[in-house]
Amino acid sequence: MTLGNKLAWDDTVLPFQLDNADIRGRVARLDGVLDGVLKQHDYPPVVEALVAEMTLLTALIGQTVKLRWKLSLQVQSNGPVKMIATDYYGPNEEGEPARIRAYANYDADALTDGPAMEQIGKGYFAILIDQGKGMTPYQGLTPLVGPTLATAAEAYFAQSEQLPTRFSLSFGKSTEPGVGEHWRAGGVMLQHMPKASPFAKGTEATGAEGLLHARDLVDGDDYENWNRANILLDTVDDLELIGPSVQPTDLLVRLFHEEAPRVFDSQPVRFGCTCSEERVRQTMSIYSQKDIAKMTNDEGRLTADCQFCGAHYDLDPATLGFEGTGNE
Known part of the structure; x- marks a missing residue:
């Protein structure tokens, strides 16, 4: 692949559909996005x-949100990694890029040499969707299960959305x-x-910790189609997933040519x-000047740091808050 083609597919999500299997999907390639996040x-x-x-899961899941919507993924746990939070901001206009940000809160002293998911422990996986001003945000969550965050996301979709879902991911230092x-x-x-009634199958949940699994939600021809697509996806290798030598369109043809793949x-x-000084000031506007004084540092300034991008804001307390006695 030429450099031009490589750059064309980096930091993109390609939606597709397998017409012969009644399955939809996405292929994602991230490069500069991860550099920006990490x-x-x-x-x-x-x-x-x-x-x-x-971040990769967020790109794949978030591609479906509409213009100006916000999708957030969160992992909360009792392990050394206390939280991982990501945001996906839908494009403001058709053709514009979506934006992703992410951060983790962790106890460095508690990290071990064990597998990545061992650093998380017990907790939950959540998805939140904000459709904008005047709309009630949607939130769904399930317990963290499985050996990866991808398997936890699969369990979320089976349990909370009753949608059979499968991820195949690769990531690392290039x-x-x-x-x-x-x-x-x-x-x-x-x-x-x-489907209109995913529970019509009437089977018991067979997933970890009594949760539904993708296989519990399909039967008959749907089961055969789902199983066949998963077997085909099992043949993918890491270099095909991350590129840059294989274009996503070529990958779909290689994997699913008999399923009539159609790309969008x-x-x-x-x-x-999305952080800004204006947003910090807006957040501080709900506090009285007496409350603001309690947040002021020894240098007589109020400071705030963005957990996502590391931006530092240094503000004059006299320009914040409202006049009043505040909370005692």
């Missing part, structure tokens, strides 16, 4: 890997010739088209944060 922090390698996986070492990721998401317009994604 360079803001000095994460230990195991935390970097978890944030990279969560060492391409002539390019500095950097994080790169790629993945495929499959999802069976929703790709969605570019970029690293982007």
Whole structure:
């Protein structure tokens, strides 16, 4: 692949449909997005890997949100990695890139040499969708299960949305010739088209911890189609997922040519944060000047740091808050 083609597919999500199997999906390739997310922090390698996986999941899942909507993924746990949070901001206009940001909160002293998911422990996986002003945000959550964040996301969709879902992901440090070492990721998401009554099958949940599994939601021809697509996806290798030598369109033909794959317009994604001094001031506007005084540092300033992008705001307390006695 030429450099031009490589750049054309990096930081994009390509939606597709398998017409012969009643399955939809997405292919994602992330490069600069991960660099933007991870360079803001000095994460230990195991935390970097978890944030990279969560960012890739966010790109694949978030592609379906509408213009100006916001989708958030969250992992909360009792392990060394307390939280991973990501936001996906739908494009403001058709053809514009979506924006992704992410961060992790962790206890460095509690991290171990064990697998990545061992650093998370017990907790929950959540998806939140904000449709904008005047609309009630949607939130769904399920317990964290499985050996990866991808399997936790699959369990979420089976349990909370009753949608059979499968992820195949690859991510890690890239060492391409002539390019500095950097994080790169790629993945495929499959999802069976929703049915009117997914519980009509009447089977018991067979997933971990008594949760529904994708196989519990399909039967008959749907089961055969779903099983066949999963077997085909099992043949993908890491280099096909992350590129840059295989284009996503070629990958879909290689994997699913007998399923009549049909692609739609790709969605570019970029690293982007929505923090600003104006937003900090807006947040502080609910506090009285007496409350603001309690937040002021020894230098007589009020400071705030963005957890996502690391931006630092240094404000004059006299310009914040409202006059009043505040809370005692």
